[in-house]
Amino acid sequence: MLVLALDTSTPAVTAGVVTVSADGVTVLAERVTIDARAHGELLTPHLLAATESAGVTLRELDALVCGVGPGPFTGLRAGMATAAALGHSLGIPVHPVCSLDAIAAEVTAGEPFLVVTDARRREVYWAAYDAGGTRTRGPEVSPPADVDDPARVAAGQQAPAVGRTVAEPAYPTPAGLARAAAGRLLSGATPDLLTPLYLRRPDAVEPGAPKRVTTP
Amino acid sequence: MSRIVLGIESSCDETGVGLVRLADDGTVELLADEVASSVEQHARFGGVVPEVASRAHLEAMVPTAERAFAKAGLTLSDVDAIAVTAGPGLAGALLVGVAAAKAYAAALDVPLYGVNHLAGHIAVDTLQHGPLPKPCLALLVSGGHSQLLRVDDVASGIVELGSTVDDAAGEAYDKVARLLGLPYPGGPPIDKAAADGNPEAIAFPRGMTGPRDAKFDFSFSGLKTAVARWVEGARRRGEEIPVADVAASFQEAVADVLTAKAVRAATESGIGTLVISGGVAANSRLSALAAQRCAEAGIELRVPRPRLCTDNGAMIAALGAHVVAAGRKPSGLDISANPALPVDTIVV
Numbered sequence: 001m002l003v004l005a006l007d008t009s010t011p012a013v014t015a016g017v018v019t020v021s022a023d024g025v026t027v028l029a030e031r032v033t034i035d036a037r038a039h040g041e042l043l044t045p046h047l048l049a050a051t052e053s054a055g056v057t058l059r060e061l062d063a064l065v066c067g068v069g070p071g072p073f074t075g076l077r078a079g080m081a082t083a084a085a086l087g088h089s090l091g092i093p094v095h096p097v098c099s100l101d102a103i104a105a106e107v108t109a110g111e112p113f114l115v116v117t118d119a120r121r122r123e124v125y126w127a128a129y130d131a132g133g134t135r136t137r138g139p140e141v142s143p144p145a146d147v148d149d150p151a152r153v154a155a156g157q158q159a160p161a162v163g164r165t166v167a168e169p170a171y172p173t174p175a176g177l178a179r180a181a182a183g184r185l186l187s188g189a190t191p192d193l194l195t196p197l198y199l200r201r202p203d204a205v206e207p208g209a210p211k212r213v214t215t216p
Numbered sequence: 217m218s219r220i221v222l223g224i225e226s227s228c229d230e231t232g233v234g235l236v237r238l239a240d241d242g243t244v245e246l247l248a249d250e251v252a253s254s255v256e257q258h259a260r261f262g263g264v265v266p267e268v269a270s271r272a273h274l275e276a277m278v279p280t281a282e283r284a285f286a287k288a289g290l291t292l293s294d295v296d297a298i299a300v301t302a303g304p305g306l307a308g309a310l311l312v313g314v315a316a317a318k319a320y321a322a323a324l325d326v327p328l329y330g331v332n333h334l335a336g337h338i339a340v341d342t343l344q345h346g347p348l349p350k351p352c353l354a355l356l357v358s359g360g361h362s363q364l365l366r367v368d369d370v371a372s373g374i375v376e377l378g379s380t381v382d383d384a385a386g387e388a389y390d391k392v393a394r395l396l397g398l399p400y401p402g403g404p405p406i407d408k409a410a411a412d413g414n415p416e417a418i419a420f421p422r423g424m425t426g427p428r429d430a431k432f433d434f435s436f437s438g439l440k441t442a443v444a445r446w447v448e449g450a451r452r453r454g455e456e457i458p459v460a461d462v463a464a465s466f467q468e469a470v471a472d473v474l475t476a477k478a479v480r481a482a483t484e485s486g487i488g489t490l491v492i493s494g495g496v497a498a499n500s501r502l503s504a505l506a507a508q509r510c511a512e513a514g515i516e517l518r519v520p521r522p523r524l525c526t527d528n529g530a531m532i533a534a535l536g537a538h539v540v541a542a543g544r545k546p547s548g549l550d551i552s553a554n555p556a557l558p559v560d561t562i563v564v
């Protein structure tokens with residue numbers, strides 16, 4: 001099946017066209033730019049360029065896969081709003097994937113490992129995986145020093161921050177996104193709800209009493 | 217052949233999706249206007265929380281679009297053009313609508329127009345009252361904007377004559393409501409409380425009306441402080457706050473300044489039509505005083521019904537239709553949202 005994979009949960013603006021079958025995932029074309037402030041601008045041009053380069057049209061797609069974070073909220077939503085509207089207008093399912101799982105799907109550590117990405121405010125988003133790439137803990141958000149899992153290897157852009165041996169990849173890839181969703185794509189299962197993994201509440205404080213403007 | 221224009225709005229706390237039909241003769245007909253509001257999620261914070269609004273937009277975007285198509289009895293393949301609010305507004309909120317609109321445009325292979333929210337507030341009046349005279353004058357008043365605009369053509373020529381130098385009119389309503397212990401948003405409860413009050417009970421200041429002040433600019437910060445000072449004084453003296461009188465006197469000060477400046481701008485520039493739009497346009501005292509003063513000055517007053525005055529997708533679809541009819545060039549699919557989009561940029 002022909003699948004468009006999107007992710008904007010990290011500084012990478014990622015779009016790729018892949019085929020998914022029982023034999024595995026094949027990338028036909030991808031467009032990736034590392035620019036944390038350009039998700040809103042670049043994602044649609046990227047996905048159009050990727051489909052054109054793959055020699056297919058959006059109408060030929062069978063499904064979408066979209067990374068749902070965790071990741072910085074504004075950029076993350078650019079990808080998710082794009083995926084939701086594409087799914088609506090093309091009438092095809094959108095399969096959500098934890099973006100850390102998409103990174104994990106491309107890790108070949110041969111032992112348990114972590115995936116660690118940037119959560120800003122001196123914190124990281126992270127999750128732990130077994131040697132087979134199945135998530136065993138997380139996703140969580142915490143300062144790098146509080147990442148207390150015994151794994152010795154870490155992938156993801158912030159892997160160096162947690163003092164483990166660094167493994168590739170740094171960002172979710174179209175192949176990883178598709179692999180993380182392959183089981184659900186091929187089974188024809190109804191997609192899970194397309195909901196962001198925020199992990200943090202919005203910053204908002206309820207106001208106290210109005211400030212005095214006169215001196216008593 | 218008539219064309220269907222889809223409009224998407226997400227600049228503040230309303231997720232709006234509208235559908236209009238643009239006829240060959242240039243008339244624009246409203247087919248659907250669906251809005252999902254996150255206003256209740258902001259109430260306990262006393263104002264719009266941007267992150268809360270952005271989250272709500274993402275959740276509501278596709279369901280709201282689905283409702284709009286169902287309401288209009290149309291399918292996505294009927295759409296000939298898409299318009300989306302590119303700004304001004306909250307950055308993270310705008311981005312959700314812009315991203316969705318680009319995806320709809322790419323999937324449906326139709327042109328995309330990133331348009332100005334403020335121009336949308338003016339264009340929406342054509343859905344109710346037909347084509348706008350050229351030129352006309354527009355007074356936009358809401359929680360986010362207070363502007364006096366000269367509109368030579370809603371699709372291509374809008375000039376700002378004046379705007380607020382501090383708070384928006386709607387913001388002043390919210391803050392005064394809080395002082396008086398009335399709920400958020402402050403417009404409707406103040407309007408309701410004022411109905412039983414005396415608008416002349418307290419002489420609150422009329423901001424920016426001195427001989428040396430900018431003729432068409434507004435200021436509501438001083439008024440808000442004056443109300444706070446008056447309420448604190450009364451409390452200190454142990455008096456019960458006459459909420460109705462304070463609300464009526466405050467509302468009178470707002471309506472007085474807004475209508476006086478708008479009518480003066482129309483008279484001085486020889487413009488015969490005034491459009492008042494935005495959430496505060498629904499305020500009963502503002503519309504009554506505007507009607508009275510416009511009648512005295514021989515100016516035609518147009519106020520869209522309240523549902524069209526507040527933020528919605530229909531206003532963006534309507535503006536999109538006028539922009540399409542004017543033959544303006546579509547936006548690229550690489551546009552970005554611009555939180556500070558100036559009003560003279562109608563299409564990005």
Ligand SMILES: [Zn+2]
Nearest residue numbers: 333358360527
């Ligand atoms: Zn508005």
